[in-house]
Amino acid sequence: MRRLNSFLFIVLFGISCSVVAQNKPATEGNNTAIGFELLKNLDIYSSMIKELSTDYVDVINPGQLTQTGIDAMLESLDPYTNFIPENLVEDYRFITTGQYGGIGALIHQQGKYVVISEPYEGSPAQKSGLKAGDKIIRINGQAAVNKTYDEVSAVLKGQAGTQVNLVIERKTPADTFVRIINRENIKIDNVPYAGVLSDSIAYIKLTGFTQNASKEFRQSFMKLKENNTLRGLIIDIRGNGGGLLNEAVDIANLFVEKGQEIVSTKGQKTDKNQIHYTSSAPVDTEIPIVILVDSQSASASEILAGSIQDLDRGVVLGERTFGKGLVQNVVPLSFNAQMKITVAKYYIPSGRCIQAIDYSHKNKQGAFDKIPDSLIREFKTRHGRKVYDGGGISPDVKGSGRKISNIALALYNKFLIFDYGTLFERSHPSILPPDQFEITDSIYNDFLNFLKNKDYKYTTRSELALEKLRKEAEKEKYYEAIKGELDLLQTSMDSDKKEDLNKYRDQVHELLKMDILARYYYQKGKIIGSLKTDPVLNDALKVLKDSDRYAGILAGKYSQPDNSLPGSVEEELHSNDGQ
Numbered sequence: 001m002r003r004l005n006s007f008l009f010i011v012l013f014g015i016s017c018s019v020v021a022q023n024k025p026a027t028e029g030n031n032t033a034i035g036f037e038l039l040k041n042l043d044i045y046s047s048m049i050k051e052l053s054t055d056y057v058d059v060i061n062p063g064q065l066t067q068t069g070i071d072a073m074l075e076s077l078d079p080y081t082n083f084i085p086e087n088l089v090e091d092y093r094f095i096t097t098g099q100y101g102g103i104g105a106l107i108h109q110q111g112k113y114v115v116i117s118e119p120y121e122g123s124p125a126q127k128s129g130l131k132a133g134d135k136i137i138r139i140n141g142q143a144a145v146n147k148t149y150d151e152v153s154a155v156l157k158g159q160a161g162t163q164v165n166l167v168i169e170r171k172t173p174a175d176t177f178v179r180i181i182n183r184e185n186i187k188i189d190n191v192p193y194a195g196v197l198s199d200s201i202a203y204i205k206l207t208g209f210t211q212n213a214s215k216e217f218r219q220s221f222m223k224l225k226e227n228n229t230l231r232g233l234i235i236d237i238r239g240n241g242g243g244l245l246n247e248a249v250d251i252a253n254l255f256v257e258k259g260q261e262i263v264s265t266k267g268q269k270t271d272k273n274q275i276h277y278t279s280s281a282p283v284d285t286e287i288p289i290v291i292l293v294d295s296q297s298a299s300a301s302e303i304l305a306g307s308i309q310d311l312d313r314g315v316v317l318g319e320r321t322f323g324k325g326l327v328q329n330v331v332p333l334s335f336n337a338q339m340k341i342t343v344a345k346y347y348i349p350s351g352r353c354i355q356a357i358d359y360s361h362k363n364k365q366g367a368f369d370k371i372p373d374s375l376i377r378e379f380k381t382r383h384g385r386k387v388y389d390g391g392g393i394s395p396d397v398k399g400s401g402r403k404i405s406n407i408a409l410a411l412y413n414k415f416l417i418f419d420y421g422t423l424f425e426r427s428h429p430s431i432l433p434p435d436q437f438e439i440t441d442s443i444y445n446d447f448l449n450f451l452k453n454k455d456y457k458y459t460t461r462s463e464l465a466l467e468k469l470r471k472e473a474e475k476e477k478y479y480e481a482i483k484g485e486l487d488l489l490q491t492s493m494d495s496d497k498k499e500d501l502n503k504y505r506d507q508v509h510e511l512l513k514m515d516i517l518a519r520y521y522y523q524k525g526k527i528i529g530s531l532k533t534d535p536v537l538n539d540a541l542k543v544l545k546d547s548d549r550y551a552g553i554l555a556g557k558y559s560q561p562d563n564s565l566p567g568s569v570e571e572e573l574h575s576n577d578g579q
Contacts, residue, residue, distance in 0.1 A: 045069075077342070078359035078368075080328050084338040090157060092330065092338065094188075096244060098210030102157040103164060104186040105130060110415055112145055114152040117418075121522040123186060128179045130168065132519050133422030137176060138167035160185045171426070190247075193527040194220035201232040201544050203537070205527050206251075209243025209300035214250030221254065222283065232288040232544035234537065235304075238318065242299025245276065245327065245346070252307045253278035255285060255314070260349075262307045265327050267344030272327075288550055289314030290540040293395060298322035306348035306393045312383045312554045316395045317540050323356025323392035350379040352389035385556040396553050397543060407500040408507040410458035411451075417508075420450050421515035434517050434525040435532070439509045447512060448501065466490060 052060055070083050084092050094100040104123025105116050116134040119126035136144045139155050156164060166179045190213035194204045202224045206217060224230065242248075249262045256262070256278050264275040291305045291314055302321050308314040327344040347353050357368050376390035388394065411417050424443075431437050470486060473479040479486075501508065510533065517525040531537060543550055 076362075078326060078357075080324075080326055080340065081342050082340045083333075084330070084340060086336040087154075089336065089338055092340065096210060096330075098188045098190065098208060098212075099185055100157060101160045101162075101183050102186050103128075103130075103181050103183060105156075107136070107149065107153060107156070109149040114144060114147060114149055118518050118522065120186065120188070121524070124181045124184050126522075128181045130166075130179065131170075131422075131425065133170070133418070133425070135169040136166060137169050138165075140165050158183050189216065191216045191220045192523045194224060195528075196224060196228050196230070197234070197531065197537075197541065199232075199541070199545055200228055200230055201234060201541060202228070202230050203234045203236065203531070205236045207240055209240070209247040211244065211247070213243065213247040214254075217251050218254055218283065225284070230287060232290070234290050234292060234540050234544070235314075236292045236537070237297050237301040237305065238292050238294040238536075239296045240298075240301040241296060241322075242301050242303075242324065245300060245303060248300035248303040248307075249276045249278065250280075252304055253280055254283050255287070255289060255308070256282055256311060257285060258282065260311065262349065263303050264347045265344040266347065267327070269343070272344040285313075288544055288547075290543055291316050292536060292540060293318040293321050293393060295319050295322060295392075297393075298324040299326075302354055302393050303346065303348060306352075306354060309393060309396065310349040310352075310379075310381050310387065312381050312385065315397060315543055315550060315553050316393060317397040317543065318395050318536055319398075320394050321354070321392035323354055325353045325355030350381055350387055352377070352379045352387060354389060354392050356391040383555065385554075397539070405500065405504040405507055406458045406460050407456075407504050408511060410456045411508060412511055414454075414456050416451065416454055416456055417511045417515050420447050420512070421519060423450070424516055425519040431516065431520055434521045434528040437513065437517060437529060439512050439516075443512070444505070444509065447508075451501075463490075 049062060049065070052065070053062060067083075067085075074081055074083060090100060103125040104120040105125035106118045106120075107114050108117045109115075113135040116125070116130050116132055116136070118132050119130050136152060138144055139152065142155075144152055144155075158164065160183055162183050164181050164183060166181065167176055168179060169176045188208065188210070190206060190208045190210060192205055192207055194202070197203050202221070204217065204220055204224075206213070221233070245263065245265075252262050258278050258281050260278045262276050262278060264273075266273050289308060291308055293301065293305050293316055297305065297318075298321065302324065305316050305321065309316045325345050325347075326342045327346050328340050329343045330338050330340050333339055345353050345355055355371070357370055359368050361368075363369050371390035373390075376388050379387050379389065381387055466486065466489060470479065473482055473486070510530075513529055514526050517529045521528070543553070
């Protein structure tokens with residue numbers, strides 16, 4: 001124990017001295033005081049750990065205790081400053097590179113099982129015959145039932161070239177089989193689909209900004225351009241949470257002249273103050289562009305959309321973006337751990353920072369506040385249009401995503417859409433191509449039969465309001481007088497809910513369609529299948545087909561109507577469940 005105490009003290013004292021050395025200022029003053037404060041508190045911390053390990057009534061775990069302290073410390077900062085222990089470094093490598101070693105399948109927790117959600121097309125999982133709905137029973141001889149998603153995910157991942165032995169249950173507990181799968185380096189495409197829509201308008205879906213995103217995007221665009229006379233381009237970054245800053249700069253560079261500032265960063269240290277310019281000749285500075293965004297478009301997505309907007313190079317359409325104007329660096333720590341730390345804020349060409357939340361201090365309730373309206377400032381685009389900071393990119397053509405109904409949300413979250421898709425795939429060896437497949441009346445009626453005796457109870461906002469009214473009436477002693485009316489209202493609501501499967505049939509249709517398409521045509525098939533019925537995409541097509549309107553928007557002459565644009569049901573579901 002004494003050896004452990006001495007080791008902890010030496011390590012922490014060494015860290016404290018290193019911190020002071022790194023922060024030693026060229027001149028005396030405030031920095032010296034900060035350095036002393038760090039040294040003092042690190043010394044207090046090491047003394048405290050030493051005393052706890054010696055005198056506490058029970059044996060402590062210094063590593064666990066330190067981890068608790070680290071988590072509590074970082075919780076007082078922004079949510080993007082994270083400690084990365086050695087066992088999670090591979091997960092963070094995937095965030096930046098889009099690659100990891102594994103079998104190549106999405107998984108999810110469903111009761112006591114971890115289930116295959118969707119094998120990636122061409123992955124070891126898909127080539128070995130794994131399908132959506134397969135339950136993982138054992139991994140490398142160890143039971144996987146009652147294991148968590150994280151526990152199973154950690155075992156499935158591993159160095160490329162190594163093997164993993166899976167026991168899979170498909171239809172029934174008696175229907176199990178073994179698959180020995182060679183792990184590979186799994187690469188997730190940043191551009192899962194690119195194609196040409198009506199009137200020669202190109203469409204590119206961009207889902208990430210990992211390494212080589214700009215290369216993938218350029219190749220996709222140039223291929224479309226070489227084979228078609230394009231009249232416009234739609235870049236879809238809805239649901240794209242961002243990634244590498246330089247990839248966003250390089251994609252903007254494809255449509256903006258060389259030497260143009262795209263984004264600058266400003267931090268506490270001067271070496272974090274940088275300006276990022278386009279460095280190459282563009283490939284097309286004339287093609288009309290519409291960028292689709294939503295509330296989940298963040299970080300690098302906002303750099304791309306915001307720079308295109310500030311330079312009046314294209315129209316931004318959809319919802320206000322997330323508002324993440326913070327830059328992170330990953331730095332190495334002792335014992336192969338790492339830390340992702342916010343080092344700067346970024347500013348797009350007009351000079352605005354679009355960070356939505358002030359993480360510098362918490363309010364009285366212990367939460368971080370959004371930037372108040374009183375502090376939001378006006379900026380100008382290249383041609384003089386008014387734009388604002390303090391909360392994401394506000395689109396030129398506004399829209400709020402279609403609100404998902406309670407019935408659709410319940411069917412999705414309780415995996416009833418997914419489970420029906422599993423049964424459907426087992427009884428249908430093939431389906432029509434993704435641009436032709438639809439949920440027919442026969443399929444929907446079959447789904448309704450599947451739902452019989454299934455639990456998909458849900459509470460509407462109206463029911464919540466009614467329950468609140470009951471409680472308030474009881475408090476104020478009005479309940480007995482109005483109980484009859486409240487009961488009648490509840491009965492009416494119950495009756496109306498029975499019609500929700502018909503009332504919101506279009507939403508349930510879309511969810512069923514996307515789930516089934518994924519089983520036959522994977523991610524690309526889902527995107528193709530959604531193109532015809534995506535109302536936000538259709539609105540983008542209308543903007544590009546109306547050259548006067550497009551030019552008017554960029555000239556600041558277009559007056560945005562108050563009506564909102566419905567969004568994709570599936571996109572809103574994924575933004576709700578965080579998957």
